[in-house]
Amino acid sequence: MILQNLGVAITGSGSALPANCLDNETLSKLVDTSDEWIASRTGIRQRRLANSSQSVSEIASIAAKDAIAMAGISPLDIDLIILATSTADDLFGSACQIQTQIGATNAVAFDLTAACSGFVFGLVTAAQFIRTGVYQNVVLIGGDILSRWVDWQDRSTCVLFGDGAGAVVIQATESDRLLGFEIRSDGTQNNCLNLSYSPESQPLTPGIEVGKGNFKPITMNGKEVYRFAVQRVPEVIDKALFRANITTEQVDWLILHQANQRILDAVAQRLNIPSHKVISNLASYGNTSAASIPIALDEAVRNGQIKTGDTIVASGFGAGLTWGAAIFKWGI
Ligand code: ACO
Numbered sequence: 001m002i003l004q005n006l007g008v009a010i011t012g013s014g015s016a017l018p019a020n021c022l023d024n025e026t027l028s029k030l031v032d033t034s035d036e037w038i039a040s041r042t043g044i045r046q047r048r049l050a051n052s053s054q055s056v057s058e059i060a061s062i063a064a065k066d067a068i069a070m071a072g073i074s075p076l077d078i079d080l081i082i083l084a085t086s087t088a089d090d091l092f093g094s095a096c097q098i099q100t101q102i103g104a105t106n107a108v109a110f111d112l113t114a115a116c117s118g119f120v121f122g123l124v125t126a127a128q129f130i131r132t133g134v135y136q137n138v139v140l141i142g143g144d145i146l147s148r149w150v151d152w153q154d155r156s157t158c159v160l161f162g163d164g165a166g167a168v169v170i171q172a173t174e175s176d177r178l179l180g181f182e183i184r185s186d187g188t189q190n191n192c193l194n195l196s197y198s199p200e201s202q203p204l205t206p207g208i209e210v211g212k213g214n215f216k217p218i219t220m221n222g223k224e225v226y227r228f229a230v231q232r233v234p235e236v237i238d239k240a241l242f243r244a245n246i247t248t249e250q251v252d253w254l255i256l257h258q259a260n261q262r263i264l265d266a267v268a269q270r271l272n273i274p275s276h277k278v279i280s281n282l283a284s285y286g287n288t289s290a291a292s293i294p295i296a297l298d299e300a301v302r303n304g305q306i307k308t309g310d311t312i313v314a315s316g317f318g319a320g321l322t323w324g325a326a327i328f329k330w331g332i
Helices: 035-042 056-071 095-102 115-131 187-192 222-244 261-271 289-302
Strands: 007-016 020-023 046-049 080-084 108-112 137-145 163-173 178-185 201-205 208-211 253-256 311-318 322-329
Touching: 007 056, 007 115, 007 178, 007 289, 007 322, 035 261, 046 163, 056 080, 056 095, 056 137, 056 163, 056 289, 080 095, 080 115, 095 108, 108 115, 115 137, 115 163, 115 178, 115 289, 115 311, 115 322, 137 289, 163 289, 178 222, 187 222, 222 261, 222 311, 222 322, 253 261, 253 289, 289 311
Parallel strands: 080 108, 080 137, 253 311
Antiparallel strands: 007 163, 020 046, 137 163, 178 322, 201 208, 311 322
């Protein structure tokens, strides 16, 4: 038997951002900070925030529909939907709601949680289903509403995050456009970045008590996460480039998880990738977690920066700790 169409191509993208915009100036009236501090330490100028009635599945569905339209296929063609998120509307998962909202009745749908690495982990997961011949058309969405889970009194975290969703369509093709990848985890540093269950006892009967569902707001050791990112991200990109058998000179675009401009600059410098190849939109949106890479990708495709055949390095990093890189050529 001749196996055909086991290559992977990313053929469409979409994104969605909530309308509400909070700039640094306004934020500095809520918490003891300043536009100068936030902009100089992070590069962030403003962020989009979902209101209490918006859902991750709602913004994810808008992004997914746009990606499906760009790929020129029907929702009925979709075999698999992966929602990379850490902030699902429902702890049982939100991907099935997206399946209904976009009318992808033939698709199986599930959530994947790997924090800000979720998009890259999702891309690698999708590629396994395609390369084994199981599925032909996958929608991968990175979507997060972290504004619900930050302590708005904690200036060390609340200035960093924003909300949004980005999506791609990944399709089976003859010639493989996913050139290489590497994904990693290190649980020994798990306590650097958490959005964790807050134990609260609920006595049931004498001798038996259970916990009550509740989460603490995001806690982060910013300095450790910074150190981890500037060291580990270049390593993982180097490994993925090696697997792809290409050099940094052959890279057209570097799309890193949009956490901090200083991290983007340091990683690009270590890899010798010039700044005009580094895509950055964190000034407008802050850190949107799993959504940041696909939002940046979608914007760059739609504004004509990224063209068919361009070689892209995408790298995510974050809680877990998790990190990873994928090298792919845009389009078919
Ligand atoms: N406004 C004003 N001052 C502030 C603020 C603020 N928003 N936040 C902290 N400060 C103060 C601190 O209190 C400290 O004051 P002190 O010296 O009097 O104690 C001073 O500024 C310096 O604080 P640092 O934490 O040392 O600041 P740093 O330069 O390390 O920048 C930052 C902090 C921006 C968080 C940086 O460490 C960083 O970007 N780390 C990586 C974070 C990251 O990428 N996280 C996301 C991962 S993605 C995910 O998985 C969700």
